[in-house]
Amino acid sequence: MKMQTLAIVAAGLMATTVQAEPIQIIEPAVITEPEKVELGKKLFFEPRLSKSGFLSCNSCHNLSLGGVDALPTSIGHNWQEGPINSPTVLNAKYMLAQFWDGRAADLKEQAAGPIENPKEMALPHDVALEVLRTIPAYQDEFAAVFGDQGITMDTVTDAIAAFEETLVTPNSRFDQYLAGDKNAITEVELEGYELFKANACSACHNGPAVGGTSFQKMGLVKEYITDNPELGRYNVTGKESDKNVFKVPTLRNIELTYPYFHDGSVWDLTEAVKVMQEVQLGLPLSDEEAEKIAIFLKTLTGDQPQITLPILPPSNPNTPRPAPFK
Amino acid sequence: MKMQTLAIVAAGLMATTVQAEPIQIIEPAVITEPEKVELGKKLFFEPRLSKSGFLSCNSCHNLSLGGVDALPTSIGHNWQEGPINSPTVLNAKYMLAQFWDGRAADLKEQAAGPIENPKEMALPHDVALEVLRTIPAYQDEFAAVFGDQGITMDTVTDAIAAFEETLVTPNSRFDQYLAGDKNAITEVELEGYELFKANACSACHNGPAVGGTSFQKMGLVKEYITDNPELGRYNVTGKESDKNVFKVPTLRNIELTYPYFHDGSVWDLTEAVKVMQEVQLGLPLSDEEAEKIAIFLKTLTGDQPQITLPILPPSNPNTPRPAPFK
Ligand code: HEC
Ligand code: HEC
Ligand code: HEC
Ligand code: HEC
Ligand SMILES: [Ca+2]
Ligand SMILES: [Ca+2]
Missing domain, CATH: 1.10.760.10 (Cytochrome c-like domain)
Structure with missing residues (x-):
């Protein structure tokens, strides 16, 4: 049932935004201060x-x-x-x-x-x-x-x-694609993106960060089995219906942010895609399709912030001392 | 007796190198690869x-x-x-x-x-x-x-x-002084440097790194009391005379490398100077003199390496996983 609701939501989303993409370009940081x-x-x-x-x-x-x-x-x-x-x-x-x-x-x-x-x-x-x-x-x-x-x-x-x-990651190959460079991603990557949309992943993973726009139940159509006792959004609202509801994570730089899920239990991105498909959507997804989605997701790795390591000013005799072993 | 030996060595050093300074300028790194x-x-x-x-x-x-x-x-x-x-x-x-x-x-x-x-x-x-x-x-x-x-x-x-x-720290104010800019250090700092030489600190702390040129006993004229059981050079040579002998540490950037000594027991630089004076030299040193030497030592803080944080390539399913809690 939940699955159907979602399918309808997703279908609606796609119908009303025919041309619009569910993912928006990330802009470079503008530093004013x-x-x-x-x-x-x-x-x-x-x-x-x-x-x-x-x-x-x-x-x-x-x-x-x-x-x-x-x-x-x-x-x-x-x-x-x-x-x-x-x-x-x-x-x-x-x-x-x-x-x-x-x-x-x-x-x-x-x-x-x-x-x-x-x-x-x-x-x-x-x-x-x-x-x-x-x-x-x-x-x-x-x-x-x-x-x-x-x-x-x-x-x-x-x-x-x-x-x-300032810690944004613009200029991923997928952003270049969105900006109009159709050659910025390969055919397989594009197929993965089409599958990402067709399977309604983008119903939850959307916006500039490809996530972070809503809280959603982990295990919408099928219970997610984990040893981790965290209950998510329930901590904040105390509502029964918010048990196992988590913020939808960003999929930007997902290639770098393994292991996956709030319990960090899955190391392989293709595996994570399959888990999602199973517990959030319940629709069948072949190994090849899951692989293609994972390949697409890797186009979301953007330019990493170039950080010059800060030089920290020294302590002095008045500075409280660290207590590592107390 | 040890003290006298050292005093003679130091005096000899000063006599034979009248014009030469015991500390040499650090050159910026030349990166060939x-x-x-x-x-x-x-x-x-x-x-x-x-x-x-x-x-x-x-x-x-x-x-x-x-x-x-x-x-x-x-x-x-x-x-x-x-x-x-x-x-x-x-x-x-x-x-x-x-x-x-x-x-x-x-x-x-x-x-x-x-x-x-x-x-x-x-x-x-x-x-x-x-x-x-x-x-x-x-x-x-x-x-x-x-x-x-x-x-x-x-x-x-x-x-x-x-x-x-490449991790060298050139261009300290003291290097500028050595290079001929007599205004690069203040009068008090110069007095501290004169005391550093006059008290034979430079007999052990010399060379471009102001240290690192020899192994020396910690507690040459008076036993150094510490809870730390490390025996230093004795580990390597097995010689009784190498007990409590340590590499003379660099005094470059000493303002940043607290706490001091191999046991990390002293946090205050002036205090460390006094300990040195007491256990290595035994000559009296007033609070003011110790303070002046510490002030001089802070002129040895050089340009810190400008490091752009590296971006590390991601692991993949074949990469051995970390085992933090095993
Ligand atoms: C010991 C590890 C650790 C340290 C240190 C730490 N964090 Fe975190 N951080 C976490 C964990 C774990 C979470 C997730 C906690 C949760 O959601 O309940 C988190 C969550 C966050 C988030 C939320 C991101 C999101 O999408 O929800 C931000 C932002 C963040 N940390 C910034 C910081 C900053 C700034 C500091 C230093 C002041 C810091 N962290 C120090 C482990 C750490
Ligand atoms: C109904 C909402 C929803 C749908 C649909 C959905 N996701 Fe998720 N996704 C989530 C939530 C919530 C999480 C975090 C769950 C957790 O960690 O407990 C998540 C986590 C992920 C993660 C792991 C992110 C990380 O950093 O840990 C990946 C990868 C992912 N989703 C990809 C997909 C793909 C691909 C699809 C479609 C096949 C999809 N998701 C469909 C809500 C959804
Ligand atoms: C857990 C802390 C720790 C880590 C991690 C560590 N070090 Fe050290 N390092 C030390 C300590 C303590 C010493 C002094 C050991 C001794 O002298 O017996 C030392 C000594 C050194 C020295 C000798 C400096 C001198 O003047 O004698 C160098 C160089 C060094 N480490 C480089 C490295 C490098 C390169 C790595 C990584 C591959 C590393 N260290 C990882 C704590 C650490
Ligand atoms: C006989 C050799 C010798 C003489 C003379 C000597 N030192 Fe040292 N110095 C050492 C050794 C060896 C150490 C390391 C001892 C240890 O950590 O156990 C050291 C350590 C230090 C340290 C701490 C460095 C660190 O990073 O932990 C300072 C500061 C210092 N000396 C300053 C001085 C000053 C100032 C003088 C003169 C008043 C002086 N030293 C005279 C051999 C000497
Ligand atoms: Ca993660
Ligand atoms: Ca130290």
Whole structure:
């Protein structure tokens, strides 16, 4: 039944948008506040925002690896095993909300979470602020960007979010195709794209990020079997119907953001496509078709942000020290 | 007695090199094999060279932090506490040998150690090579750089060493001073330098890296008290006289490479200067003099390498998977 509903929705979508593509081009970042972005980049790479002095945002959202850690679930403070797969920070600004369950409204709200989270960076906010406040170079940079506001969680997360806003991946071969270069993708890739639309994948995976536009049940037509106890959107709404509902992830750079699903259980993209087909759509899909869709999905890998590694200003005797083994 | 010997050596040094400075200018890196360096950079940032898929060389030699982790001792696989302070990779090419005890002759020999070390990256070499060999982009890059040699520990460590050779920090204010710009350092900084020479610090800390030219006993004139059981050079030679003998560390970028000493026990540079004076020289040094030497030492912070974060090629279904929690 659910399947039928979806099929109808999808059919409707296709009927009303005959010429329009479900996927939109990603535009390169336009940086209006370069100093804020630069400060945010430092904070994104700042291990002193963790109790151990060892973990930064980039540890779990490694910008060398498509903005993920490429692990099923993350390694946090004291090597604790995290509860859920780390989603990419690339193109995260296009998400309707942040986290798998959407519990943070936007990037700024999100950024406060991991610093204090005892399973992630495990550093109380007051200590994090004290670290930054004792370092003259940070004082100067915050003053230059935020004036009198100084160094607060509000300005810290504002700067991190400003940096993350720049983490877009334009110019994928598929974007070139959308922009009119019909030779930018091969015939097989185009076939994969046609299958992606015909099978209604694009009913959920759409918009510039090819995802991130809605929350959807994982296991719409068939239960998704997993050891992972996370319940998704239910955490936020408490509604029975929101159990196992997750934010639809972006498929941009999907070639880089393995392993797949909120439990990080599937490593092979073709396999992930088949799981989707089975649990979300229930329609038969041959190995060859699944393979073609996967081949198409790899055209969504865009230009990765070119990051010059920030040089972080040194601590001094007043700076709170890391406590990795306490 | 030891003290007197040293004083004589130092006096001799100064007498015979009247005009010559004990510290030499660091030259910028000249890159003759850019493709090898680029490949080495990828490997330096490659977490898949660790069992967990989480730790890379850059985890413990963070190029945002002066090439160190800024911890007393390192965090290795499974959050194991390391035995000794992580030395900087910056200017490491100037060291007469690698590691505190000099057990590796050069950077290439050194680089094989941490990958397999169960307390560091904990990945057997055959698995590390398998990871790289299953990734077509690495195959191509190794072929381009090493031709028929392929992907072996020999070529892996050769590439990493080639990258590390570029990690020099020229153009410090002190280098500008040495090059003839007498205004590049302040009067107090110059006084600190004079004290550094007059107190015979430069008998041990000399050469372009201001260290790394010899092994010396830690606690030459007075025992150095530490909880750390490492014995240094004795590990290599087995000679009683080599107990507590360590490679003299570089003082380049010393402002960034806290905490100090092989046990990482001292966080404050002025304090470290005082410890040196006490245990290596035994001569009295006022707080003000120690402070001046520390102020001089901060002129040794050079231009940090500008690193564009490498984009690492993705794994595929054939690539051995990380095992962070096994
Ligand atoms: C220890 C690993 C770890 C660290 C450190 C970490 N994250 Fe995350 N991050 C995760 C995981 C896991 C999730 C998913 C959590 C969830 O959805 O419940 C996540 C989610 C996110 C998201 C939401 C993306 C989306 O599409 O929903 C953003 C943005 C993000 N993190 C940014 C950051 C920033 C900024 C920092 C540093 C201040 C940071 N992370 C530190 C593991 C980490
Ligand atoms: C009804 C909505 C819906 C439909 C239809 C749908 N998906 Fe998904 N997709 C999701 C949701 C929700 C997730 C996240 C599920 C989870 O991780 O628990 C997801 C995850 C994925 C992932 C893994 C992404 C990642 O980073 O973990 C891939 C790949 C994927 N979908 C591809 C497809 C393809 C291909 C199709 C069509 C054959 C498709 N999806 C159809 C909602 C949908
Ligand atoms: C888990 C932390 C950790 C990791 C990962 C790590 N190192 Fe080290 N490194 C250390 C420590 C600690 C030492 C000092 C060990 C000793 O002297 O006995 C060291 C020593 C060195 C030295 C010697 C410097 C000197 O002056 O003596 C070099 C060079 C070096 N590492 C490069 C690397 C490279 C290249 C990699 C990756 C292949 C790497 N390290 C991975 C912690 C680490
Ligand atoms: C006899 C040789 C010798 C003399 C003289 C000497 N040092 Fe050292 N220095 C060493 C050795 C060896 C170490 C490493 C000791 C250890 O970590 O166990 C060291 C370490 C240091 C460190 C810490 C470096 C780091 O990265 O951990 C500083 C700073 C330093 N010396 C400064 C000085 C100053 C200033 C003087 C003069 C007042 C001086 N040294 C005199 C041999 C010497
Ligand atoms: Ca993933
Ligand atoms: Ca140190």
